[in-house]
Amino acid sequence: MSEHRQGPVRSEAARVAILEATARLFQIRGYEHLTMEGIAAEAGVGKQTIYRWWPSRAALVADCLLEGRLFSERFNFPNTGDIRTDLVSWLGNVFGILEEPAGELLWRSLIAAATENEAVGRRLYESLGIGSSLVPRLRAAVEASDLRADAPVEEIGEALMGALILRALSRLPTQPGSAERLVDAVLGDSSRR
Amino acid sequence: MSEHRQGPVRSEAARVAILEATARLFQIRGYEHLTMEGIAAEAGVGKQTIYRWWPSRAALVADCLLEGRLFSERFNFPNTGDIRTDLVSWLGNVFGILEEPAGELLWRSLIAAATENEAVGRRLYESLGIGSSLVPRLRAAVEASDLRADAPVEEIGEALMGALILRALSRLPTQPGSAERLVDAVLGDSSRR
DNA sequence: TTGATAATACGCGACGTCTCGTCTAGTCGA
DNA sequence: TCGACTAGACGAGACGTCGCGTATTATCAA
Secondary structure (H helix, E strand, O other): OOOOOOOOOOOHHHHHHHHHHHHHHHHHHOHHHOOHHHHHHHHOOOHHHHHHHOOOHHHHHHHHHHOOOOOOHHHOOOOOOOHHHHHHHHHHHHHHHHHOHHHHHHHHHHHHHHHHOHHHHHHHHHHHHOOOOHHHHHHHHHHOOOEOOOOOHHHHHHHHHHHHHHHHHHOOOOOOOHHHHHHHHHHHHHEOO | OOOOOOOOOOOHHHHHHHHHHHHHHHHHHOHHHOOHHHHHHHHOOOHHHHHHHOOOHHHHHHHHHHOOOOOOHHHOOOOOOOHHHHHHHHHHHHHHHHHOHHHHHHHHHHHHHHHHOHHHHHHHHHHHHOOOOHHHHHHHHHHOOOEOOOOOHHHHHHHHHHHHHHHHHHOOOOOOOHHHHHHHHHHHHHEOO
16 A cells, blocks of 8 residues: 555644644643633644544643653652652652642643543553653662562552642642651651661 | 521422432533533423532532442441451452442542542542541551551551552553552551561 | 512523534645 | 645534522511
């Protein structure tokens, strides 16, 4: 099957404009108020051009996530060498983000998008926490014998990520020392202080 | 301030019919497809009667939660005396619920409702996990010296609840032994095996 | 005690608005 | 000439508000 097609090819400009508009509106309005018509207007694009390439607004959000258009580098995981310090400072950092209205909106919107789209949920799981920075860092700690060899790193990562999600859903103010206690709860006897 | 009003009093029959219809539709359709018009039709009630007493469909869900119309007793926390056993069997139980389509839909719908309504989020936090059965059981374990006296019980509860939420969002199949490893991760050296 | 009156919850359903996803219609570049 | 593009009309469906007519209840005069 030869792939010689006549006519124009998919417009990269339109693709980028759509993703940028999606990310921008997602961040300032939240997922609840993200509409296809709003995105089309913001991107200066016909609605049909969006529907031609994406089946739903959740798919758009998933692509934004894939291209790293939604996370700031503030979510990055530190590596000072000490796993306990890194976890506490990362958690404290994210707690701080959650206390800003914009950060809270972004985080909660991501959760909302994940509830209705598998790809977003998977990507949230992988790209923010478990797949990328958090668990690899935990594995490195095991490698360096900072954690027990049989420490359940996947589950530790899930527990931490999950606690952050629950925090956003409950909307309870973060108590002082919460990050430390959470790391305590989760690292327990896996660490060799 | 006279509290004597003229006119008919709020109809209990309508209130109950609305909450029952909400719970029923929530469970079979999910939060995404829950509509005010659908609830009104199902309850045999005028839309205005709903809007007179509840500001949004999320508030309806919050009230259903408050009256225990959404949780089955399958979410209840066991108490055999051994905290580790109880945690593992409870987690395994909930994992099992999540593997049924209906259970997964219910759980994910609750998360979706929580993202857009503070009261739902709070109630999810309190009534299912942290406030009611899970953390009190952990406190009892501390009391019975099955857990370290300074074990961060709140955070342990949050980590477990959070892991369950993340599991639903990522939609990953539950691996064998996952419940045990999660309890391991979270109980760590707090327990005295 | 009785009946008139006023207030108000109710079911019903029309209204205007918004967004959805589909669909033409016309333009333009490879 | 083909196909992606912008523009926007379209029907469907849900939103939240409004007014109608009816039913129910407290107040008060006779």
